[in-house]
Amino acid sequence: MYDLVIRNGRVVDGSGMPAFNADVAVKDGRIARIGRVDQAGKREIDAAGKVVAPGFIDPHTHFDAQLLWDGYAKPALSHGVTTVVAGNCSLSLAPLKAEHRMKLVGMFNQIEEMPLKAFKEGVVWDWESFPEYLARIRKGLAINVGQLVGHSVLRLWVMGEAAMERTATDAEISAMQGLLRECLDAGAIGLSTSYVDMDETLKPVPSRYADADEVDALASVLSEYGRILQIVPEFYDPDLTIARLDQLAELSIKYAIPTTFSPLFVSADNVEAVNRVMARVDEQFARGARVWPQVQTRPIDISFSFAVPSLLFIRLPGWYNVMRFGTRDEIIEAFSNPESRAKLVAEASSQMALWSFLRLRHVASEANQQYVGKTLAEIGEMRGVTPLDAMIDLSIEEKLDAHFIAESMGHNQDKDVGGLLKHPRVHIGASDGGAHILSFSTYGDTGYLFGHFVRDKKLLTLEESVRKITSETAAIWGIPERGLLQQGLVADIVVFDPQAIDRGAEVYVQDVPGDGSRYIRDAIGVDTVIVAGGVAWSAAEGYTDDVRGSTLPAPIENPLERIAA
Amino acid sequence: MMAAELSPVRKSILPQGGDSWETIAQRELPDTAQSDAVAMLQSWNLHVFMRAAGGVGRIRGDNPILPSDVIFVEPPRA
Numbered sequence: 001m002y003d004l005v006i007r008n009g010r011v012v013d014g015s016g017m018p019a020f021n022a023d024v025a026v027k028d029g030r031i032a033r034i035g036r037v038d039q040a041g042k043r044e045i046d047a048a049g050k051v052v053a054p055g056f057i058d059p060h061t062h063f064d065a066q067l068l069w070d071g072y073a074k075p076a077l078s079h080g081v082t083t084v085v086a087g088n089c090s091l092s093l094a095p096l097k098a099e100h101r102m103k104l105v106g107m108f109n110q111i112e113e114m115p116l117k118a119f120k121e122g123v124v125w126d127w128e129s130f131p132e133y134l135a136r137i138r139k140g141l142a143i144n145v146g147q148l149v150g151h152s153v154l155r156l157w158v159m160g161e162a163a164m165e166r167t168a169t170d171a172e173i174s175a176m177q178g179l180l181r182e183c184l185d186a187g188a189i190g191l192s193t194s195y196v197d198m199d200e201t202l203k204p205v206p207s208r209y210a211d212a213d214e215v216d217a218l219a220s221v222l223s224e225y226g227r228i229l230q231i232v233p234e235f236y237d238p239d240l241t242i243a244r245l246d247q248l249a250e251l252s253i254k255y256a257i258p259t260t261f262s263p264l265f266v267s268a269d270n271v272e273a274v275n276r277v278m279a280r281v282d283e284q285f286a287r288g289a290r291v292w293p294q295v296q297t298r299p300i301d302i303s304f305s306f307a308v309p310s311l312l313f314i315r316l317p318g319w320y321n322v323m324r325f326g327t328r329d330e331i332i333e334a335f336s337n338p339e340s341r342a343k344l345v346a347e348a349s350s351q352m353a354l355w356s357f358l359r360l361r362h363v364a365s366e367a368n369q370q371y372v373g374k375t376l377a378e379i380g381e382m383r384g385v386t387p388l389d390a391m392i393d394l395s396i397e398e399k400l401d402a403h404f405i406a407e408s409m410g411h412n413q414d415k416d417v418g419g420l421l422k423h424p425r426v427h428i429g430a431s432d433g434g435a436h437i438l439s440f441s442t443y444g445d446t447g448y449l450f451g452h453f454v455r456d457k458k459l460l461t462l463e464e465s466v467r468k469i470t471s472e473t474a475a476i477w478g479i480p481e482r483g484l485l486q487q488g489l490v491a492d493i494v495v496f497d498p499q500a501i502d503r504g505a506e507v508y509v510q511d512v513p514g515d516g517s518r519y520i521r522d523a524i525g526v527d528t529v530i531v532a533g534g535v536a537w538s539a540a541e542g543y544t545d546d547v548r549g550s551t552l553p554a555p556i557e558n559p560l561e562r563i564a565a
Numbered sequence: 566m567m568a569a570e571l572s573p574v575r576k577s578i579l580p581q582g583g584d585s586w587e588t589i590a591q592r593e594l595p596d597t598a599q600s601d602a603v604a605m606l607q608s609w610n611l612h613v614f615m616r617a618a619g620g621v622g623r624i625r626g627d628n629p630i631l632p633s634d635v636i637f638v639e640p641p642r643a
Binding site for chain 2: 166167195204207208209210211212215234237239240242243246247279280283284286
């Protein structure tokens with residue numbers, strides 16, 4: 001008898017081959033048979049009218065902290081995502097000495113917009129080394145995790161405060177190489193670095209003080225394991241992006257390693273720039289390099305309130321400094337005091353088109369409910385003030401808990417985005433899952449891919465979309481035994497209705513430690529999500545206790561054998 | 566395809582240890598008067614030049630060029 005049989009489904013096996021009708025049987029956590037299955041299963045799922053596909057893999061997330069209190073990475077798992085890659089953009093929670101914890105929390109807070117209070121109340125700091133961190137998150141892990149090592153934390157461990165001041169000495173680079181080997185032996189999936197990010201004091205993060213020799217030395221260690229290098233380039237400038245991808249291509253060829261950069265956005269005003277970047281990607285692939293750009297499926301929507309700093313204001317230093325460094329009372333005072341308010345208004349008035357276009361999405365008071373859903377232009381007209389003043393006044397009245405949204409700010413031209421997603425050398429990813437939790441929902445990108453680009457716009461086929469977020473992602477990242485429905489492979493499976501799958505509406509929920517809130521989207525049209533043969537989530541049951549997630553790849557049991565090889 | 570066959574793109578360098586606008590100007594634009602060369606480099610690299618330096622009292626307080634920066638040594642191509 002099988003442990004599980006999924007019957008009557010339409011199998012999209014992740015290879016890109018046309019879908020076919022078959023049953024899928026699972027035994028001991030692996031796919032035992034695909035075809036006609038006569039034997040019964042201890043559990044049976046009727047997938048008539050539904051697609052049976054490999055679990056989706058999300059290669060760009062920041063679930064590092066959330067995994068410490070939520071081994072399901074909710075709600076990513078319910079969207080069919082069975083593997084996430086965490087530790088992107090030079091930031092991971094290990095290896096990390098106790099004295100650097102608050103420094104790293106500050107960076108996560110600044111760069112990934114994750115609340116300080118969640119770290120304070122949701123994290124028990126009982127690890128320092130990378131193996132200790134992996135052991136910690138493995139407890140209660142329902143989703144699979146590929147954990148990158150952050151370059152900034154490697155530097156912090158080896159160099160201390162000097163990591164944020166200077167290049168490393170030869171001895172320090174050698175120590176970083178040793179530390180990276182320890183992480184890769186323990187099961188790290190690769191290394192991440194950043195060329196753009198700033199810490200909580202608005203100074204460059206440690207990885208930006210590394211010279212080319214240091215990155216080269218670390219890439220040489222990745223080469224020993226065939227592991228990936230992920231970077232965040234200066235994505236706002238195509239010349240800089242091309243220079244970075246050339247840098248990556250040299251490392252990729254020299255050390256025979258895969259590399260990836262994220263994000264890459266295409267909007268109405270940068271189509272030609274993105275074409276230039278992609279032409280360069282094509283040339284570098286033709287040389288034999290692997291430089292995978294990551295492209296997200298969803299358009300850019302940004303929500304904010306003035307209660308927490310928002311990167312939407314990063315180019316308005318007066319505003320950003322108030323949001324970043326002010327307490328709630330100080331921010332209200334800055335908005336109320338005529339002199340400081342006038343300065344802020346003057347700084348922001350050149351962007352009146354943006355303020356007019358913002359929409360009020362949430363307030364607590366009864367009196368202001370009448371404005372919810374309206375643009376600031378409309379609210380300003382109702383109140384007889386400018387849109388900018390309306391935003392400030394509402395924020396004061398709501399004690400900063402007035403929430404605004406800038407909708408469809410870019411990456412929203414279907415044909416251009418769809419063309420990129422379909423491109424054979426584009427890697428679908430960059431969801432940022434687990435980060436920016438008060439700016440936008442980073443969940444549901446896969447539902448949006450199938451609902452919007454496959455079903456509604458018909459810009460990609462079902463089979464190629466499944467392939468891109470399963471077997472192709474597994475191949476790029478070297479994720480073993482997953483990404484395909486094939487006899488003998490690990491049974492990470494998602495069952496979904498192709499006519500219904502989508503991302504739900506963005507909703508504001510309070511489920512973050514420390515009474516924190518975030519924006520999420522629930523899954524629509526996903527029926528069952530199976531990890532290593534166990535039903536981890538289903539539409540009928542919700543999240544289950546059958547938790548079988550792993551960290552991927554597995555630790556190297558005998559590092560000496562690797563060295564010998 | 567070989568490296569030499571790649572399409573030409575805007576020429577850039579990565580800084581060497583201790584580099585400043587002046588040292589890069591001397592190395593990359595030796596035929597241009599230094600003050601002019603520095604001004605040109607700064608105008609081609611606003612992503613570095615316009616960035617706040619390391620902060621008062623910090624080691625990099627007087628030099629905004631980071632070891633990881635891409636420095637363009639020619640203007641944007643048409």
